[in-house]
Amino acid sequence: xxxxxxxxxxxxxxxxxxxxxxxxxxxxxxxxxxxxxxxxxxxxxxxxxxxxxxxxxxxxxxxxxxxxxxxxxxxxxxxxxxxxxxxxxxxxxxxxxxxxxxxxxxxxxxxxxxxxxxxxxxxxxxxxxxxxxxxxxxxxxxxxxxxxxxxxxxxxxxxxxxxxxxxxxxxxxxxxxxxxxxxxxxxxxxxxxxxxxxxxxxxxxxxxxxxxxx
Numbered sequence: 001x002x003x004x005x006x007x008x009x010x011x012x013x014x015x016x017x018x019x020x021x022x023x024x025x026x027x028x029x030x031x032x033x034x035x036x037x038x039x040x041x042x043x044x045x046x047x048x049x050x051x052x053x054x055x056x057x058x059x060x061x062x063x064x065x066x067x068x069x070x071x072x073x074x075x076x077x078x079x080x081x082x083x084x085x086x087x088x089x090x091x092x093x094x095x096x097x098x099x100x101x102x103x104x105x106x107x108x109x110x111x112x113x114x115x116x117x118x119x120x121x122x123x124x125x126x127x128x129x130x131x132x133x134x135x136x137x138x139x140x141x142x143x144x145x146x147x148x149x150x151x152x153x154x155x156x157x158x159x160x161x162x163x164x165x166x167x168x169x170x171x172x173x174x175x176x177x178x179x180x181x182x183x184x185x186x187x188x189x190x191x192x193x194x195x196x197x198x199x200x201x202x203x204x205x206x207x208x209x210x211x212x213x214x
Contacts, residue, residue: 027168027181031199034147047117048126049088049096051076054119057100060112065104069118082107093117125204130155132209133162142203149189149198151207158186163212169199170206 049055053072057080059065067080076089083103088096093115104111120141121127128140128151136155143150148169158164164186172179182199184207189197 027183029180030183030185031169033196034198034200047092047120048123049091049093049117050121050123050126051089052121053088053117055088055093055096056116056118057097058114058116059104060114062104062108062111065108065111090123122203127204128201129206130209131206132167133159133211134207134209142201146201147198148184148186148201148207151201152186152190157190158209159211161211162186162209164188164190164209167207167209169201170208171202172204 049072051072051074055070055072055078056068057066057070065081070078070080072078072088076087077085078088079085080100083100086096086099086103091099097113097115100115101111101113104113121139122141126142128142128146129138130140130151131137134155134157138155140151140154152158158167165184165188167184167186169182169184170179171182184199185194185197186209188194
């Protein structure tokens, strides 16, 4: 009969070995393949302006108060004539134009303001971030029906020495308050055309692509 200490020690070694094996092999959980969507993409009003977004602000009949190609500063603010250091990040274009209108109403009668997003990156929670051995690590604005294939096309695919089938996707669940790591098969998708490896993305996803080990 084995001594209790021996049993505990053996069990502990087995658990450690399993943990090391799981770490070495990476996550085994995969997302289901993306399904083709026959539904048309409909415009939404909930886009939130993010840092580095490029916007145009037009004040009707007041061109001197209008401004084109304004880049939202890293601190999330913008400055235009008569409106200084207004927070733009986290607002929809409609909310921002209403806030600008309220300020301009102190100087001109019944201003009509429009805000147009020329180039969008969005808030962090609306971006798809790609890191590691990608050809062009980047933050992409999420769009409806976006898949991992769309993201790879946007950045020019993985780098020359990327381990595509060891890539991972980190997804945060705000309801459960935790992140889950999923396995990606970029090599199968891009080199073999395996459609089952093409998965749907969600706002806030982070794709990590490691380098191959020679």
